[in-house]
Amino acid sequence: MDIDFxxxxxxxxxxxxxxxxxxxxxxxxxxxxNKASLKQxxxxxxxxxxxIRECHQQAFAELRKMIKASNSVK
Structure with missing residues (x-):
């Protein structure tokens, strides 16, 4: 496994x-x-x-929608 990752x-x-x-x-x-445990x-x-990534993507999508909506109101 890559240590940076x-x-x-x-x-x-x-x-x-x-x-x-x-x-x-x-x-x-x-x-x-125990290698089996390590795999698990x-x-x-x-x-x-x-x-976590999916949650972040969803939060960013909602934030983009809010920004787009606020820009269209102006």
């Missing part, structure tokens, strides 16, 4: 979903020797990131 993902989770990051890090800490944690990590 992991670092960016951890920062994104820390800002937007700190509890998810804490849970993932704890699970990683307690299962670091990686999958959960990717799912969490995808959910």
């Amino acid at each position: 992991l670092t960016a993902a951890c920062k994104e989770l820390a800002v937007n979903s700190p509890y998810t990051l804490i849970i993932i890090l704890l699970m990683f800490f307690f299962s670091h020797q 944690i990686n999958s959960m990590f990717e799912t969490s990131l995808q959910e």
Whole structure:
């Protein structure tokens, strides 16, 4: 796994979903020797990131609509 991706993902989770990051890090800490668990944690990590990205995209889309609506009123 690319360390830059992991670092960016951890920062994104820390800002937007700190509890998810804490849970993932704890699970990683307690299962670091089991490769099957690592694959499961990686999958959960990717799912969490995808959910955050989707949430951000939705928020940005709503913000764009609001900006467009306010510009059309002027």
